[in-house]
Amino acid sequence: MAERSFKKEVEKLRIGDGGTFEGEGILAVTKGLLQAGVAYVGGYQGSPISHLMDVFADADPLLKELGVHFETSASEATAAAMLAASVNYPLRGAVAWKSVVGTNVASDALSNVASGGVTGGALVIVGEDYGEGSSIMQERTHAFAMKSQMWLLDPRPNLTSIVDMVEKGFELSEASNTPVMLELRVRACHVTGKFTAKDNVRPAMTVADAANNPNRDTDRIVLPPANFLHEVEKIEKRWPAAVNFVRDRRLNERFGPAAGDVGIIVQGGLFNTLNRALELIGLSDAEGNAQVPIYCLNVTYPLVPEEVTAFCRGKSAVLIVEEGQPEFIEHELNTMLRKADLQTRIIGKDVLPRAGEYSGAVLRDGVAKFLRAWAPDIAPPEAALPTPNVTPSEIPQRPAGFCTGCPERPIFTAMKLVERELGPSHVSADIGCHLFSILPPFNIGNTTMGYGLGPAGASAFRPEGKRAIAIMGDGGFWHNGLTSGIGNAVFNKDDTVTLIVDNGYSAATGGQDILSSRATNPVRTTNHPIERAVRGVGADWVRTIDRTYDIERMRDTLKEALTTETKGPKVIVASSECMLNRQRREKPIKARAMKEGKRVVRERFGVDPDTCTGDHSCIRLSGCPSLTIKPNPDPLRRDPIAHVDNSCVGCGLCGEASHAAVLCPSFYRASIVSNPSGWDRFKDRVRGALIGWMQRRMDVARAARAF
């Protein structure tokens, strides 16, 4: 079950012709796909497109009604390979993933499908995870589009434009026999808005129809001699067809006055930000009536030469607003103008930063700089905002981290304890929530080479004495880690230690189910233990720890793995359910039980303020949001003391850590029994009476020596 339920959104997918769809950008895409008669959809979750996957996962009945096949793909490569269904058959198919990482994974299949070309429309929806909030390397999907010659759509970030581009994308794909990428930036995926819906369309041919009537064309297979033909076909047929389609169907847009001495070319996805920048310098308004000619590229690849030259002709300079690097569009514009022998200057990265997100402030400053050089009469006066009256050092950084009660935290607490005994090891980290280990307080992890590639990242280490440790999540494990990590280590007789963090979900992407999830899922099969898979590929030294909070066991197992005489890969599967999901599951059940008068035990931790001395060793071994500090109530002490706030879920780490690390006796665990049984009450009364009596006697004795 995913982190967010989309039952409400699923209903929106049924809205018919003329109705208004309201919601997030990425959900609008799902509706757009159904309106376009998509026959099959696949993908791999990851911000910012997780919600697309989640909605389709929750929309099973509707998809069945429409005859649409939805696959929760094992990886982006799986999803991309799925597009093979559009090669021989007029089936519209769409796949989605986080980019550029997902595109990297998918690139083998993408190259193949792009080479052979498609009959049915093939749409690749990429969530461009670039700029603020991004969790990956800063690269452009644009390069992939260029190298495989897939067309790249970058619509203006409003729901109407986005949905329109989904449909046009399929048409473009079919008109040019080429898979098309639809790029949506992080905020465009999550922007709220509305658009006028159309009826959903049942695909003219379903995947079942296609399977029943197989059709074969060897010219579409990437094997000599067809592969050489494909390249020629791309240049001679598909590219011109695409350019014609983009031009004839006017996918790119013009804004502002028809003529002017300067103009701006902008990637569609940045149009709103550009308009705001122009508004702030007095050259546009809320409705986008710019006073400078704008050529908006809703299709950023391929460019349409005649449109470009028409726009640039007669202008002394044109600013190209192109986010990220290398500046492919800027290069191409220059080439086009050169060939057309136009003297218009293309200004791009000279006034805009070469790297980083183009925020409103960046564009405001860049456009102003451009205008000052090329159109000083309309350029805004130089104005600087007052510098903030606080400094970065006064505002502590607050990066993302493990949630309260996260079962992954104790794994790293145990690693810290082992590090104290055996010294630091080289740690090859992976992608997932567990990567938060690289931050304080744990500071564990040397490299991360990609999803499921933690163990592979440790494979160069041939230990003589000290073993390297690799971390991998269950998500990464099923994505590719079983073969790229474990299989590889077995085959090569690697002597490393692999720690598989098994929290029951693809947690970092929003808690989606995976093969080893413990939950039962009506439309997928789950409950396939990781240990069985690991043993299946030949690993022998495998230990499963079914409660990660058991720090002593965690520590001792890890120590054993690092020191055992046994050669070959050592695999530890550390299993405990993702706390975020567990709470979401258990909280309502407990609340109901409590209401019904059933006996319910709640546990949480606390710190005694009079025994805590404020060293915070416990925090350095935890970093739990609920384990915090508060002013020292002791009038003689100054350092703040540790304090457990009410968000504590009683995971047990605090107690286990203070035992395992011999910390301090200040922690206590409180178990609060609601609706106690008769026996509970009897025991409590007897104890209470005796303990109370002793406490009163002690109080009297203390009063005798009171100040």
Next chain:
Amino acid sequence: MSRERITLAILALGGQGGGVLADWILDLAKHQDWRAQGTSVPGVAQRTGSTVYYVEMVPEAVATDPVLALMPVPGDVDIVIASELMEAGRAILRGFVTKDRTTLIGSTHRIYAVSEKSAMGDGRASSERIAAACQERARRFIGFDMDAVTEASGSVISSIMFGALAGSGALPFPRAAFEDAIRASKIAVEANLRGFEAGFQAAGAGKIVLPPVATADAPVPTSTAGRALAHRVGTLPIAAHANALHGVARLMDYQDAAYADLYLDRLAPIAAIGDAELAAETARHLALWMSYEDTVRVADLKVRASRFDRVRKEVRAKDDQILGVTEFMHPRLREICETLPAGIGRWIWESPRLARMLEPLFRKGRHVETTSLRWFLMLRLLAGLRRFRRSSLRYHEEQERIEGWLAAIRETAARDTALATEVARAQGLVKGYGDTFERGLANFATVMAAVDIVDAGGLARLRAAALADDKGQKLAAELATTGTQRASA
């Protein structure tokens, strides 16, 4: 610049309900015939970290299909709502708060960042500084402790923020429309409306309220022995009074009146030197050292009735709920020997054969269920060993250390009272239990070894370095610098 658009940024921590708040605002605007758009950056970046939600709105009458931006532009934000004080500070840092237009609605409470929490001493950022910056930079700053209001109203912070937004009057919508948005969401409507009301009132009050800072009044003697001690404190320099009063009260509770007398005997000659700060700081640190945390003290504090009440309150156990309390204790052989009479304790500890034999018995941590009779009696018994504390090994060790430290204070005071004050403060390095205590003691010894070659500033730097990390790296580096400086001097 005049414009008919309202821009609003919410700075919150992942999990605080910033998304819920944004949804309410969007729904509110829509029903008031404004075209509103919200954006956020969900995903893993949000897990417990800082995150920004951004909302823009334009009246439908002005533009039915406006081009709206997806992120706030510095200098162009009308309303900033921050769920925590440092997030309000972050809004300023990012340029979202400007004098000409921004209403800043911020909570003044703190949720400490890992860097602040994990410091070995006090790593907290200054709240006063940020609150002042908010007031100075915003057109209007509405600041109150939203955490306390959340607590008092039994609601969630998002509803408090929504109430405060309504109460601020920064949006041109009637209060009832805000409440309708809460009702329309159909989730915990009653609690959210309660929180909304509390937030509305707090914002309307218009005062900037920081969370209260607790101050401890000097204790007032209630017994003959107490009055006699208080009288003795009265003979010390005034600067030392408060700490010394707390000191004697603490030591009577810790041991007895005679022990508190010993404290004053030790303090008097240093106080007599005539340096106010030295007297006050020695009064503080001597009391802390003399009330070192041994097993007896811990047991004594754990079994008190007042502690049982405090736990009950802290974990919010209701009267009809049964509370069980379990401690995590890890008495090692070392602590057992320290509790025994000095002779026996030392004999066991220093006999390798005995120590080896006994050590395995004390290797595992114990789950001590204080609310059970068995364990309560055990702890009660341990607490009762207070009477024999003076004969324990630990007592002997600590008194020796204390005397050594006091001698060092006296000696340095003769040439440099500022340095002597720093020597007194060095006691602060010795804290905690088990490994932490041993590390602190080692750091203390290291820092004290440098007393002869540094001035007050140097010793303070060494002390700070000792608290910079728990591997002693910064201390070693600082010592190397100190040594080099001395060599070249």
